[in-house]
Amino acid sequence: DPKIIQKPKYLVAVTGSEKILICEQYLGHNAMYWYRQSAKKPLEFMFSYSYQKLMDNQTASSRFQPQSSKKNHLDLQITALKPDDSATYFCASSQSPRDTQYFGPGTRLLVL
Amino acid sequence: GDSVTQTEGPVTVSESESLIINCTYSATSIAYPNLFWYVRYPGEGLQLLLKVITAGQKGSSRGFEATYNKETTSFHLQKASVQESDSAVYYCALGALNQGGSAKLIFGEGTKLTVSS
Numbered sequence: 001d002p003k004i005i006q007k008p009k010y011l012v013a014v015t016g017s018e019k020i021l022i023c024e025q026y027l028g029h030n031a032m033y034w035y036r037q038s039a040k041k042p043l044e045f046m047f048s049y050s051y052q053k054l055m056d057n058q059t060a061s062s063r064f065q066p067q068s069s070k071k072n073h074l075d076l077q078i079t080a081l082k083p084d085d086s087a088t089y090f091c092a093s094s095q096s097p098r099d100t101q102y103f104g105p106g107t108r109l110l111v112l
Numbered sequence: 113g114d115s116v117t118q119t120e121g122p123v124t125v126s127e128s129e130s131l132i133i134n135c136t137y138s139a140t141s142i143a144y145p146n147l148f149w150y151v152r153y154p155g156e157g158l159q160l161l162l163k164v165i166t167a168g169q170k171g172s173s174r175g176f177e178a179t180y181n182k183e184t185t186s187f188h189l190q191k192a193s194v195q196e197s198d199s200a201v202y203y204c205a206l207g208a209l210n211q212g213g214s215a216k217l218i219f220g221e222g223t224k225l226t227v228s229s
Contacts, residue, residue, distance in 0.1 A: 004157075031215070042116075043203065045156075045216040055214030091157065097215035103150070105157035 003027045004104035006091050011109045013081050019068075021076040021107045023091030031094045032054075032074040033101060034066060040089040049074055050097055081111045114139055118204045118220035125194050126228050128132050133189040133223045135178075135204035146207035147187040148217065153200045161189075161202070192228045201225070 025032065034046040041047040048056045052068040063079045063085075078085060088108045092101040125131050139145040147190040149161040149171075162171035162198060167182035178189045203222040 033216070035219075037216070042221045043205075043217070043219040045218070048214045048216060050214065055212065056210070056216060059214070092217075094215070097209060097213055100148075100163055101161055101215075101217060102160065103158035 002105070003053050004091060004093060004102060006089075006107050008096040009105070010067070010109060013109065013111050014102075015081060016081060016112060017081050018077065018079045019081065019109070021078070021091075021109070023074050023076070023104060025072050025104075027091040027093055027095075027102060028072075029095050029102075030071070031091035031097050031103065032068070033092040033094075033098075034074065035078050035090045035092060035103075036087045037106075038084075043090065046076075047074075048097070055097070078109075083111045085109065086111045100106060114141055114206060114208060114218050116204050116206050116218055116220035118202075119223045121201075121222070121224040122226060123223055124184055124226045124228060127196055128193045131189075131191045131194045131198075131225070133204075133225070135187045135189065135201055137185050137187065137204070137206045139185070139206060139208075140206045142206070144209070145207075148156070148205040148207060149187075149189050150185070150205060150219075151200045152203070152222075158203065162166045163178040165207075165215060194225075195226045196229050199225055 031050045067075045088106045093106040094101045144170040146165045151161045162173040164180040170179040206218040
């Protein structure tokens, strides 16, 4: 059974719209993260949370807002979507920030 | 700054041949960097392949090995004899834990490996 669930798997959006990417982990971890991989670029760290508190934000734009409604959830809301936001977004989690991060399967977002 | 550079892909190797994927890192602002290799098989998410947290140590998994070399700032991935099932994208990553207690991974570009039979 998958331990980190990301929904949806694929997402097509129009420029200017808003989408929410879902991430749930069933590993009992206390830290969660978002990464993004755009075409031809390395995976890029976006946010980290620990015990539902924001620890680090390296996303320049406020259009990206993580939302942690439960300890094992870290959703990513993206507003005013742009074509440059097209990427695969990966959620990850770890027992603590010192521990190994485990990744979800990713959500592939295409903004037209 | 902190960064990771790895062998530019794609790389094609014949089955049963040896493999090396180079990875070098720069960890100017990280006191105790951890090093990782992740792998992404076709249609799947990233999986941890191996991890080394101490300089001079070697990690191994599924026949793959990598040694954390602080002197050369390298963490090359090697396998003596590859199989078709090893075809995947391999990512070298540098783990950073800052004083505030937050962590992040800094990834290389990824190396796509195709093993031909």
